Amino acid sequence: MSDTVAGGIQGANAGGLVASIRARIDAGALSAGDALPSIRTLATELGLNRNTVAAAYAQLAAAGIVETRRRGGTIVLGVPNLDGEGQASEGGVVNLSSGNPDPAFLPRMAGVLDAGYSPPLYGTAPVSEELQRWAAQHMTPDVAGPHRLVLTHGSVDAVDRLLGAYLTRGDTVAVEDPCFLSSIGALRLGGFQSAPVAVDEEGMTVEGLRAALAAGARALVCTPRAHNPTGASLSPARVAALREVLAGYPGVLVVEDDHFSAVSSRPYLRVTPPDAHRWALVRSVSKFLGPDLRVAFVLADPDTATRLESRLSSATTWVSHILQHLVARLLADPHTHALLDRARASYAGRSGLLVAELTGRGLPMQRHTDGLNVWVPLPGRPRQVVNDLAKRGWAVRPGENFAVGDRPPPAIRVTTATLSPQQATAFAADLAAVLQMA
Numbered sequence: 003m004s005d006t007v008a009g010g011i012q013g014a015n016a017g018g019l020v021a022s023i024r025a026r027i028d029a030g031a032l033s034a035g036d037a038l039p040s041i042r043t044l045a046t047e048l049g050l051n052r053n054t055v056a057a058a059y060a061q062l063a064a065a066g067i068v069e070t071r072r073r074g075g076t077i078v079l080g081v082p083n084l085d086g087e088g089q090a091s092e093g094g095v096v097n098l099s100s101g102n103p104d105p106a107f108l109p110r111m112a113g114v115l116d117a118g119y120s121p122p123l124y125g126t127a128p129v130s131e132e133l134q135r136w137a138a139q140h141m142t143p144d145v146a147g148p149h150r151l152v153l154t155h156g157s158v159d160a161v162d163r164l165l166g167a168y169l170t171r172g173d174t175v176a177v178e179d180p181c182f183l184s185s186i187g188a189l190r191l192g193g194f195q196s197a198p199v200a201v202d203e204e205g206m207t208v209e210g211l212r213a214a215l216a217a218g219a220r221a222l223v224c225t226p227r228a229h230n231p232t233g234a235s236l237s238p239a240r241v242a243a244l245r246e247v248l249a250g251y252p253g254v255l256v257v258e259d260d261h262f263s264a265v266s267s268r269p270y271l272r273v274t275p276p277d278a279h280r281w282a283l284v285r286s287v288s289k290f291l292g293p294d295l296r297v298a299f300v301l302a303d304p305d306t307a308t309r310l311e312s313r314l315s316s317a318t319t320w321v322s323h324i325l326q327h328l329v330a331r332l333l334a335d336p337h338t339h340a341l342l343d344r345a346r347a348s349y350a351g352r353s354g355l356l357v358a359e360l361t362g363r364g365l366p367m368q369r370h371t372d373g374l375n376v377w378v379p380l381p382g383r384p385r386q387v388v389n390d391l392a393k394r395g396w397a398v399r400p401g402e403n404f405a406v407g408d409r410p411p412p413a414i415r416v417t418t419a420t421l422s423p424q425q426a427t428a429f430a431a432d433l434a435a436v437l438q439m440a
């Protein structure tokens with residue numbers, strides 16, 4: 003055997019090859035990004051059947067150790083580079099790329115942790131009675147059938163643990179395309195395949211969902227309103243049609259990430275059909291009490307709730323009762339609700355202003371938008387537009403950052419959470435100039 007071609011890989015069968023390649027990686031002889039020999043080369047070098055090598059590579063791919071790329075061969079995987087919200091920008095530039103809420107609308111924490119908090123010990127109930135009562139009052143009316151409340155450390159934590167509770171590496175998950183960055187990240191880390199479901203003005207498309215389910219998706223992660231990045235919310239007609247499609251797949255796990263809940267201007271419309279066996283409605287407090295609280299309410303069918311609890315108990319056991327106490331106090335405070343009313347109206351007003359400005363300049367904007375971001379479809383070259391806008395003092399994100407499928411339609415995402423009317427007008431003028439519109 004020639005060490006130069008087979009790279010020191012040995013083995014008389016698939017199991018032996020897998021062990022040898024893993025040993026080479028452990029020893030540092032192969033690292034992330036390195037290509038393994040082609041199946042044909044390795045089979046010839048070692049005098050093995052090609053199927054034996056192919057089976058070894060398939061095992062390594064299923065374990066997330068290598069990835070087989072269409073043209074690039076089989077590559078050793080490293081830790082994926084995951085993108086998230088909170089992108090910083092250069093000094094002197096208006097940052098419309100962060101995806102962050104307006105800090106002015108997040109309640110102050112000082113003095114909230116009061117004498118009502120006493121430190122719990124091991125064995126304590128994972129969810130406080132106050133939050134149980136709050137969820138019973140404010141979330142239970144939105145679901146149907148038996149269910150229980152679980153708390154997680156935010157929505158992404160919930161999505162990650164829910165998928166991990168039911169799926170194995172290589173399983174397919176239907177997700178909106180474009181998609182929230184951290185959901186894309188959770189899927190990549192879990193080794194799941196994503197089945198992209200296109201989104202239009204009324205949210206996830208019916209044809210897209212049908213195709214993803216027909217392709218074998220075992221779970222669906224969707225955003226019922228204020229879709230990030232497009233701002234779309236499901237219409238009543240769309241929800242009815244999606245539920246009908248999902249009703250044909252009662253075993254598919256349906257995760258609704260209602261991330262904008264308390265500050266959304268749109269009603270919550272339930273996608274999960276009544277006969278779904280596995281479902282979860284996730285409401286994080288990140289957008290309305292602050293991303294630092296790391297608390298999400300998850301209502302789920304009893305079996306899913308148990309699986310989610312077991313995934314928490316093995317790791318972090320429960321969401322800190324200090325955080326639960328803060329959330330309970332804030333939710334019980336009328337000042338918080340007054341602030342949320344202002345936040346809701348302001349977020350809608352700010353995104354609405356930008357949509358009006360851009361529509362006025364002839365851009366094909368969707369009429370209804372909700373959330374912290376506005377999606378701007380472009381005639382082409384979004385990277386160039388992002389660069390040109392940066393030169394004029396605006397940081398925005400290219401739409402392709404949020405792409406799940408191969409051919410993202412050209413667009414940019416503009417975070418409008420803190421946008422002033424003057425900025426909306428100035429930004430629209432600059433974008434029109436960059437696009438060389440009259």
Ligand SMILES: Cc1ncc(COP(=O)(O)O)c(C=O)c1O
Pocket residue numbers: 087101155156157158159182225229230259261286287288293297298
């Ligand atoms: C669709 C979506 N889900 C969830 C979140 C928040 O996630 P977390 O609760 O983990 O902070 C965001 C924040 O931007 C979001 O856009």
